[in-house]
Amino acid sequence: MARTAPRAPVRTCVGCRRARDKRALLRIVRTPEGVCVDPEARLPGRGAYLCPDRDCIAAARRRGNSPLRRALRGAGQDETDAALDHLEAIVVHHRVPEGTVRSENA
Numbered sequence: 001m002a003r004t005a006p007r008a009p010v011r012t013c014v015g016c017r018r019a020r021d022k023r024a025l026l027r028i029v030r031t032p033e034g035v036c037v038d039p040e041a042r043l044p045g046r047g048a049y050l051c052p053d054r055d056c057i058a059a060a061r062r063r064g065n066s067p068l069r070r071a072l073r074g075a076g077q078d079e080t081d082a083a084l085d086h087l088e089a090i091v092v093h094h095r096v097p098e099g100t101v102r103s104e105n106a
């Protein structure tokens with residue numbers, strides 16, 4: 001019954017296990033079509049969250065991606081490997097979303 005002030009939703013990174021503002025994290029989601037990266041957190045399905053940090057991605061890869069696979073309720077290693085590769089690429093490229101016009105300095 002108690003009404004609380006709206007707060008930013010908090011999620012736990014599957015790499016470092018820290019709880020953070022959901023908006024500061026990148027989402028991986030398990031959909032009926034497979035596991036994919038969902039940086040804008042719009043897709044329905046069981047999700048897992050990671051800091052935009054390569055150390056956290058490396059931590060999520062431990063033991064055959066088991067932290068991530070557990071969060072996604074048994075997703076396969078192949079599909080979580082691919083999602084982590086994609087997530088790492090996003091982090092390395094400073095989270096430029098697909099479709100964004102990149103500045104060309106050539």
Ligand SMILES: [Zn+2]
Pocket residue numbers: 013014015016017018050051053056
């Ligand atoms: Zn983290």
